[in-house]
Amino acid sequence: MAAPLAIGPLDDTAQDGVRALAAAAQAADGVAPVSEQPLLRLGADEPWLTHAVAHSKHGTVIGYVQVDRGGQDASAELVVHPEHRRQGVGRLLLRTAERDARLPQYSGTPGQRGKALRVWAHGDTAAAQGFAAAAGYVVVRELLFLARPLTADDAGARPALPDGYRVRTFVPGDDDEAWVALNARAFASHPEQGRLTAADLRDRQGEPWFDAAGFFLLEAPDGSLAGSLWTKVEPGQPAGGRDGEVYAVGIDPDHQSRGLGQALTAVGLAHLATVADRAVLYVDGDNTAAVRTYERAGFERAAVDVQYAQA
């Protein structure tokens, strides 16, 4: 069965259809199939971003892929409705994404070559593994999901900082530009985080979870930004089961290897302990320095997201 495919920007109805599809997959698989950034971009109409939606013969949304050609590699997230799997919809969406990845980033700009495609599998389920293997894809990156319980001791912790450094909270508007520059320096080699723009930052400030009281900036002795730690707590979580995410920690390369990451992590945990029951975070499996920092802070592996690419 060939599902009718619509490629292009999504109107409000199509966006709602994709959100409902993602919710149905999450209920069936126990893991969200599409991550935060692509969900925030459902309404985006950009030359480097492609949306493709597969429909049933009744017109309901049964599959979706989003391809982001803005980074060094093209990155896709794809999902098929649990009741419409094993009918070739996933394969159709993957072929579409592969073709899309080969397009230049900006049409009409000469001298550009297409990009290699990477596909995310959140939770790396058996279905994703079978699907990736059938398409000739192998694991090229692992994103670890680490967790650790929060205690009253964490809430009372007052971590020591090297002389002259101080921690304060983020001031929306005033700190936007300086934070974007710091984030780009700290995550220069990170494919997603290092590309965050002032507009991305403002999108997040508009989210219901945004709370400047959980967004910490580390100032160097000369007053410049040396690092930041941003936490995220989704509202409406059940008491006793609230997750607080260490959302992004970055130390400027000029200030690394002085224990600042560890001190800032303790500041974040002290805050999270007052608003959540468990601290969670994502970190690249090959980021040994960060993984070690978090393990030393008591975090353990709870799940993994995997990126696949053609072998």
Ligand SMILES: CC(C)(COP(=O)(O)OP(=O)(O)OC[C@H]1O[C@@H](n2cnc3c(N)ncnc32)[C@H](O)[C@@H]1OP(=O)(O)O)[C@@H](O)C(=O)NCCC(=O)NCCS
């Ligand atoms: C992974 C996913 C996209 C597959 O979608 P789908 O429409 O069922 O896939 P297709 O029907 O096109 O499957 C193509 C081939 O992949 C393999 N495959 C698909 N699902 C599989 C499963 N559960 N177990 C083993 N192999 C599987 C098979 O070889 C299949 O061919 P076949 O049905 O002729 O045997 C779907 O299960 C899904 O949405 N999962 C949640 C989101 C996700 O993990 N996305 C990342 C994918 S890398």
